[in-house]
Amino acid sequence: MLVTGGALVDSLARHRPNNAAVETREQQTSYTQLVDLTCAIREQITQSPAGAGPIVIADDPGAGACAAIAAAQALGRAYVPLSVSHPATRVQQILAAVEPAVIVQSDRTATRMADALSGRYPLLTISRDLAGLSWARSPEPAASRPSPIGSDIAYVMFTSGTTGRPKGVPVKTESLMAYLDVATKHFGVRPGDRASHFFELTFDLSVHDIFVTLLGGGTLVVVPAEQRMFPAHFIREKEISHWFSVPSAAESLHRVGALRPGIFPRLRQTLFCGEPLRWPVTETWQAAAPNSRVVNLYGPTEATIAISSYVVPRRRSRSDEVYGIVPIGNVFEGQHGRIFGSPDAGGQPDRGELWLSGSQVISGYLGAGDGLDAFASSPDGRVWYRTGDAVERDGAGLLHFVGRIDHQLKISGYRVEPAEIEDAIHRAFPACRSIVVLCDRGKRRGLAAAIVCEEGDLPAATAVREACARSLPPYMVPAYVVALGSWPVNANGKIDRAAVRRQLEEHAAPEVAAQHGAAS
Amino acid sequence: MKKQSEHEIRGAVRRLVAERVDEVSLDDSASLLEGTNLDSLGVVELLVAIEEEFSINIDFVMVDPESLLSISGLTRHLSLLMDDSNGG
Numbered sequence: 001m002l003v004t005g006g007a008l009v010d011s012l013a014r015h016r017p018n019n020a021a022v023e024t025r026e027q028q029t030s031y032t033q034l035v036d037l038t039c040a041i042r043e044q045i046t047q048s049p050a051g052a053g054p055i056v057i058a059d060d061p062g063a064g065a066c067a068a069i070a071a072a073q074a075l076g077r078a079y080v081p082l083s084v085s086h087p088a089t090r091v092q093q094i095l096a097a098v099e100p101a102v103i104v105q106s107d108r109t110a111t112r113m114a115d116a117l118s119g120r121y122p123l124l125t126i127s128r129d130l131a132g133l134s135w136a137r138s139p140e141p142a143a144s145r146p147s148p149i150g151s152d153i154a155y156v157m158f159t160s161g162t163t164g165r166p167k168g169v170p171v172k173t174e175s176l177m178a179y180l181d182v183a184t185k186h187f188g189v190r191p192g193d194r195a196s197h198f199f200e201l202t203f204d205l206s207v208h209d210i211f212v213t214l215l216g217g218g219t220l221v222v223v224p225a226e227q228r229m230f231p232a233h234f235i236r237e238k239e240i241s242h243w244f245s246v247p248s249a250a251e252s253l254h255r256v257g258a259l260r261p262g263i264f265p266r267l268r269q270t271l272f273c274g275e276p277l278r279w280p281v282t283e284t285w286q287a288a289a290p291n292s293r294v295v296n297l298y299g300p301t302e303a304t305i306a307i308s309s310y311v312v313p314r315r316r317s318r319s320d321e322v323y324g325i326v327p328i329g330n331v332f333e334g335q336h337g338r339i340f341g342s343p344d345a346g347g348q349p350d351r352g353e354l355w356l357s358g359s360q361v362i363s364g365y366l367g368a369g370d371g372l373d374a375f376a377s378s379p380d381g382r383v384w385y386r387t388g389d390a391v392e393r394d395g396a397g398l399l400h401f402v403g404r405i406d407h408q409l410k411i412s413g414y415r416v417e418p419a420e421i422e423d424a425i426h427r428a429f430p431a432c433r434s435i436v437v438l439c440d441r442g443k444r445r446g447l448a449a450a451i452v453c454e455e456g457d458l459p460a461a462t463a464v465r466e467a468c469a470r471s472l473p474p475y476m477v478p479a480y481v482v483a484l485g486s487w488p489v490n491a492n493g494k495i496d497r498a499a500v501r502r503q504l505e506e507h508a509a510p511e512v513a514a515q516h517g518a519a520s
Numbered sequence: 521m522k523k524q525s526e527h528e529i530r531g532a533v534r535r536l537v538a539e540r541v542d543e544v545s546l547d548d549s550a551s552l553l554e555g556t557n558l559d560s561l562g563v564v565e566l567l568v569a570i571e572e573e574f575s576i577n578i579d580f581v582m583v584d585p586e587s588l589l590s591i592s593g594l595t596r597h598l599s600l601l602m603d604d605s606n607g608g
């Protein structure tokens with residue numbers, strides 16, 4: 001699958017020109033319009049004195065972002081997505097890490113991102129009607145600095161890191177092509193199909209949404225943020241044929257009883273990825289979408305979107321009862337997975353940490369010193385990415401996700417390192433120590449920070465959250481902040497995170513500085 | 521089901537929201553998701569609690585969920601639902 005140079009633009013130009021390429025709540029964009037906008041962006045950049053670095057995309061999902069991504073591919077540049085909802089500090093950290101040649105924004109997002117995008121990088125604005133391009137800040141000759149991102153990189157995604165700053169994952173064009181070969185062959189979209197664009201651009205599963213749909217000539221239908229939690233109404237109203245989301249979206253529909261049999265007759269394909277997929281929600285989804293096959297995908301960002309898949313049968317097998325969740329299946333042909341046993345696994349050969357290798361797997365993070373222990377070399381010179389995911393291979397050879405070997409959490413598919421949040425809280429309140437856990441029982445569900453202060457007053461819950469919101473994306477801001485008298489410890493005298501979580505779930509300890517009394 | 525006035529419904533919705541949201545003065549028309557501490561898990565639990573409180577089922581297939589994600593939206597929807605189930 002060729003996506004480099006003009007190949008992606010050529011593919012777009014071969015589709016029926018008047019077919020809808022991208023649909024948002026506000027506008028519908030045909031393939032002709034998308035190609036014209038892509039070429040216009042490419043020309044603006046090539047005719048300017050902008051440097052050779054990556055193209056940063058500072059826009060909501062939509063035709064403008066798709067055209068900017070296609071233009072970056074056509075220019076042989078990496079693209080780096082930003083989220084409008086992320087705080088300015090985080091955006092600035094990312095810009096400094098990638099040294100972009102150009103930032104592409106839309107006049108829809110320009111005001112909201114004005115602070116975050118202040119500085120010296122050239123800024124190209126796409127007009128609301130997609131017809132005009134203008135420089136909000138023009139490139140100046142010789143003003144650009146060399147970028148650490150090579151021309152072999154297709155995109156860079158930033159994920160939560162344990163060092164207190166976001167970790168850059170550079171994915172090569174070669175890796176993207178390897179993924180797209182599999183994805184277009186097995187999960188492809190054709191003209192007339194209507195595929196969801198559920199994921200934010202900063203989530204790498206959006207790369208699948210955009211490339212697979214547009215290469216196939218289908219219509220990419222952007223799911224508004226307000227519809228992501230309960231998307232049933234949207235799927236029906238927009239006549240979606242190909243759905244791709246995190247399991248959370250199905251879980252919330254399942255929880256409120258919305259997944260009634262037959263409500264999604266037009267769905268033909270459902271992909272889930274990013275979180276463990278439970279059997280009960282899978283089965284109600286299958287009944288709700290009787291004409292859709294359901295596929296469970298698995299893969300860390302470091303292995304390019306997804307690297308294993310399992311086509312869910314209509315009837316679950318007995319071995320599936322053992323794990324309670326749907327298998328992650330088999331690693332794609334040509335890619336490699338091996339289970340690295342640890343003494344903790346009780347010497348079982350088929351249970352341990354999943355290591356990945358192959359053309360889809362990155363060989364290192366962006367920052368020179370970042371996450372070096374996440375990679376290992378085997379004697380044959382092969383580089384392995386250690387996923388941190390504990391898996392088990394069943395008798396039929398299928399892989400099952402069984403947990404994490406570290407403290408990493410998932411919030412609607414987003415990876416969250418508690419250490420990054422705990423670090424942000426500690427920097428704002430040096431006398432306090434916190435432990436961040438994910439509660440999934442009881443009244444308080446979601447990310448919660450337990451706090452113990454050695455001296456001085458406890459900070460108010462809102463103050464803790466505000467401190468987090470200044471440097472972390474919204475999904476990493478704890479929903480609840482609860483003070484504990486002391487930490488529960490395990491036999492080794494270490495703080496027992498599981499016990500902290502149980503305390504928060506079971507005992508409704510009051511939030512720091514009760515705010516509730518004032519609300520009426 | 522006990523017939524409740526819109527005023528009573530609004531009061532109960534505000535109370536259930538206040539148990540979970542710590543913004544001191546959340547505007548009735550403001551989104552429950554934007555700028556509050558509620559995340560998606562929290563919103564799902566809030567909606568389930570509201571369904572239980574009023575002994576009703578909100579139809580998330582037919583109703584645009586966007587119209588439900590504020591105190592006003594929820595009050596309006598619950599009032600309509602309860603009018604219907606009380607014979608208009």
